[in-house]
Amino acid sequence: MIAVVKAKWMKLGAAAVLSMNVLAACGDPGEQEEVDVPEVDDDEEVEEEVEEDPDAE
Incomplete structure (x- = not known):
């Protein structure tokens, strides 16, 4: 009986x-490469092209 319990604990x-x-292998891969992200100026006004509807008259 003790051998069965010991075998279960060993398994x-x-x-x-x-x-x-397996979980440790899925962990931190180390240093990540830097990705260039274009800078966006929030204060800059953006002009959008708006097509006028000819039937809107």
């Missing part, structure tokens, strides 16, 4: 160690 421990290794 549980092995499964826990393997699960932790």
Whole structure:
């Protein structure tokens, strides 16, 4: 009976160690490359082209 309990704990421990290794592999990949993001000036006015509807008269 004790051997069965010990075997169950050994299997549980092995499964826990393997699960932790898989989760650790999904962690932080290290330094990320910098991505160039174009700067946007919020104060700059944007002119939009508006097409007039000829039937709106």
